[in-house]
Amino acid sequence: MSTYGLERLFSPRSIAVVGGSPRPSSLGAAVLRNIKASGFAGKVGVVNRQYADVDGVPTVPDLKSLPFVPDLVVISAPAAAVPEIVAEAGLAGVAGAAILSAGLGYGAGSLAEIAGQTARRHGMRLFGPNCLGVMVPRAKLNASFASHQPSDGHVALISQSGAVASAMIEWAAERRLGFSGIASIGDQLDVDVADLLDYFALDDHTSAILIYLEAVKDARKFMSAARAAARLKPVIIVKSGRMAQGAIAAATHTGALAGSDAVYDAAFRRAGM
Structure with a gap:
């Protein structure tokens, strides 16, 4: 797919962080802190079913509950949940995702293959998995x-x-x-x-x-x-x-x-x- 969709990921107008917890050491909390500290001017949402807020930001249970469609989704959820999150993001019209989660496996039948095939069907770009x-x-x-x-x-x-x-x-x-x-x-x-x-x-x-x-x-x-x-x-x-x-x-x-x-x-x- 080459550079298709990358411009929206490198200059997004909105971001959603999926996963993480209120624990300061969690990936989701660390990403959210960095987004806020960088001075990002766009809309920021947090998706988490288990906690009412992450790092002081109120959460919603799923991507479709956000009041906007994010350009970039950052996924730090457990590996087993990643394909479903990618499918939900694709249906919502998200441009792409950075999958920080590790452990999705490799090759035929793996969680990684399922996530990749789902993203391609929706024209959605993916960084990762297992990335910073x-x-x-x-x-x-x-x-x-x-x-x-x-x-x-x-x-x-x-x-x-x-x-x-x-x-x-x-x-x-x-x-x-x-x-x-x-x-x-x-x-x-x-x-x-x-x-x-x-x-x-x-x-x-x-x-x-x-x-x-x-x-x-x-x-x-x-x-x-x-x-x-x-x-x-x-x-x-x-x-x-x-x-x-x-x-x-x-x-x-x-x-x-x-x-x-x-x-x-x-x-x-x-x-x-």
């Missing part, structure tokens, strides 16, 4: 559970690892460096590195693209996007799994083998990254 969220400082958007607020800048960060993205945000904050956008893609159920390369390559606010990559799902699509992006601006890529133990660690996160490091090196050189 989405951040665009100039749009005052921090729909993530990162521990720091990123500053505005001209480098786009695409990370398959939420932990690496969070560490990069913290490192940059100490050095007063900023980002044009930060996308944590997790398991790349829908939105992948290639989609984001296409998007940020044409983004006027982005001067360079930094990628942390564990594995590529569609080699042909990735190479096409990488070559096009690298002709327009610098693309710097950090690939994990160079050593055997790193490859094993990457496989536990992505559900796929990281592949031969020599093959990736050759592909990166050919693309001009």
Whole structure:
């Protein structure tokens, strides 16, 4: 689907957070705190059947009970509930969702496959599962559970690892460096590195693209996007799994083998990254 629908997710007019609890350590509460702290000017709703409010914001039992249709839904509910939430969001006309929840599995019959198929039927985009969220400082958007607020800048960060993205945000904050956008893609159920390369390559606010990559799902699509992006601006890529133990660690996160490091090196050189 490439860049279809991504503009609404990177500059949403409204957001709904689904899941979480009043506990300060819950993902939903952390996301809500970040949305409020970033100064987001649009409408914000919270969906939760178990609690009357999360972080002081009143909740509704489901998405259709909101007085508006959100552009972006951030899902931190248990894995088993995710496909139903995606279906409800699709029927409501939501543009896309960031699935922070982990444990949706991989392959045929998994919760991830069901959620992905449902989203495609409705033309809805998905970040994740198992991701940190989405951040665009100039749009005052921090729909993530990162521990720091990123500053505005001209480098786009695409990370398959939420932990690496969070560490990069913290490192940059100490050095007063900023980002044009930060996308944590997790398991790349829908939105992948290639989609984001296409998007940020044409983004006027982005001067360079930094990628942390564990594995590529569609080699042909990735190479096409990488070559096009690298002709327009610098693309710097950090690939994990160079050593055997790193490859094993990457496989536990992505559900796929990281592949031969020599093959990736050759592909990166050919693309001009």
